[in-house]
Amino acid sequence: MGRLTRILAAMAIVVLGVTACGTSNTAGGKIGGTVHILGTWTGAEKDSFDAVMKPFTDQTGVKISFEATRDLDAILQTKIAAGNPPDVTAAPGIGTLIKLARAGKVVPLDDKLDTTELNANYGADWINLGKIDGKLITLYAWAALKGLVWYDPKAFSAKGYQVPKTWTELMSLQSKIVSDGGKPWCVALESQAASGWPGSDWVKEIVLSQSGPTVYDNWWQGKQKWTSTEIKQAWTTWGQILGSNGANVYGGKQYMVSTTFGDGGQGLFSSPAKCYMFNQGSFITSFFDGYTPKPTAGTDYAVFPLPDVNTANTGAHVVAGDAFLMTKDTPQGRALLKYLATADAQDIWVKRGGGKIAINKKVSLSDYPDAISKSLAQVVGDTKIARYDAGDLMPSDMQKAYWGAVLKFVQNQSQLDAILADLDKTQATAYASP
Structure with a gap:
């Protein structure tokens, strides 16, 4: 590599x-x-x-x-x-x-x-x-933008919730939803042989925003240990999103590992809402279009970028294609x-x-079908720190171990040290030249 x-x-x-x-x-x-x-x-x-x-x-x-x-x-x-x-x-x-x-x-x-x-x-x-x-x-x-938080603006309005602009505001909103008796997040990780990858997106977005592009680059290149302070911190930050035993996620641990990623946004559109936020890339709207009833962009769903974890890395985004x-x-x-x-x-x-x-x-921007897709295209163009999806750059063995580690983590966050140590072992062999 x-x-x-x-x-x-x-x-x-x-x-x-x-x-x-x-x-x-x-x-x-x-x-x-x-x-x-x-x-x-x-x-x-x-x-x-x-x-x-x-x-x-x-x-x-x-x-x-x-x-x-x-x-x-x-x-x-x-x-x-x-x-x-x-x-x-x-x-x-x-x-x-x-x-x-x-x-x-x-x-x-x-x-x-x-x-x-x-x-x-x-x-x-x-x-x-x-x-x-x-x-x-x-x-x-084509390109896809990751690190996007989808929500139902009607549900937000009914509860008086405001779109968070900072990580602190996101954490405050999460706490407010919990105190109101709701579940802040829907998370869906099932994807057949690739199960776990949606959670890996969470981690890589946090790594880039929290620790910056140098750490991110060294990480996907196999030069930064999974057990390093920076990578472990990203996992623990995601753990704060999930809550203890997945308490902040609709359906908890079992729902996360058994629900197909494309169905993960369904909870946004329930009445009452099963969850209020769903983190997924720009491509997810194609799955929204398959829901019954079909939600309408701008009316039933809107989106905001995952706020910067560290303002030193403002405007950092993971992209893919x-x-x-x-x-x-x-x-x-x-x-x-x-x-x-x-x-x-x-x-x-x-x-x-x-x-x-x-x-x-x-x-042309005018060819995008709605205001949301136009805004996402502009976000990509305005991105200050852009990095390609780290998991997709890793060797196949490393990527698959990463996905598997996500599934282990959501089911038992207390095992993080052992999970990361195992990833270090995979890293030691996965980057060997063919």
């Missing part, structure tokens, strides 16, 4: 020009055939991907074969080892991709994409983010990646909602 292009650790996000969305025809003419894609999307996320793919198929005649799995790293490595890789992989984390790229199992994109056009439409940071050891390996087609890479060089795969980089493709994702933020600078 040490030789990974350091822009991953030092990037400052440049997102969204304000020019009108232009048209593009970079997918090429009719080439036919099928492109095989491995990804993680199901439900509303898959529906949006299908909508993005329809114009591509219409323009090129290329059919889409999509395989979804939540255990993407393992499935991808198995397919590559068997000599049957997908043409294109859409990966939410790149820890495993780094090892695969260095082993020559991923197709570099430097001569597969029009880099002149890419440089014109993408901020340099997002291009460099896709580089491993100086080679362009992955393409990002699926990394598209070519694991088998085919004309169909090349055409797909060229298309995904266009404003036309990203505009479809943006207009469908779901919290996706375009990276192509030709996508």
Whole structure:
């Protein structure tokens, strides 16, 4: 991991020009055939991907074969080892991709994409983010903002609650909700093989905001021990959010570990409210859209950034996005990646909602479907300290151990020292070069 292009650790996000969305025809003419894609999307996320793919198929005649799995790293490595890789992989984390790229199992994109056009439409940071050891390996087609607290403004108003601007105010609001007999938070951690990752988001957001970017960078690179004061402090801070034995969370420990992450916001919309706040990334609105009845942005839900834990790190945000890479060089795969980089493709994702933020600078803010999504795009653009999702940068073994540690922690916070010691042991081996 040490030789990974350091822009991953030092990037400052440049997102969204304000020019009108232009048209593009970079997918090429009719080439036919099928492109095989491995990804993680199901439900509303898959529906949006299908909508993005329809114009591509219409323009090129290329059919889409999509395989979804939540255990993407393992499935991808198995397919590559068997000599049957997908043409294109859409990966939410790149820890495993780094090892695969260095082993020559991923197709570099430097001569597969029009880099002149890419440089014109993408901020340099997002291009460099896709580089491993100086080679362009992955393409990002959208960004997501993490560290967002969702709430029902009607429920807040009925109780006289105010949106907190500082960490102290957040803690005061949490205490007020408890004293009023309510539950401040909904937390949902179930995600099949990836169960635990929503809690890992809490920890990484706190690490960045509380201890700053240097600690954050050293941590994901494997240079900062999990048992260090700074990382342990982040876990204990999250423990203060959860409360003793999960007392601040609707349904307590059992609800947290058994509830699918996409359903975690349901409690906001109950009457009376089962919880008043829910921390999740910008993409969660695509799951809100699947709730019955469907909540309305701005009326039934609103959002505020998780307040700064330490004002020395004001405006710190964790961002993420699926990394598209070519694991088998085919004309169909090349055409797909060229298309995904266009404003036309990203505009479809943006207009469908779901919290996706375009990276192509030709996508206009006016194309975002509501005031909330526009504001989130602006938050990303205005971010002062931005870091890519640390868990997604860690090696696969480290990431999975991290997720598992989250599940152990929420069920028994008193075991934190042992949990962190085990993570140190994993860290000692997970970063070894392939």
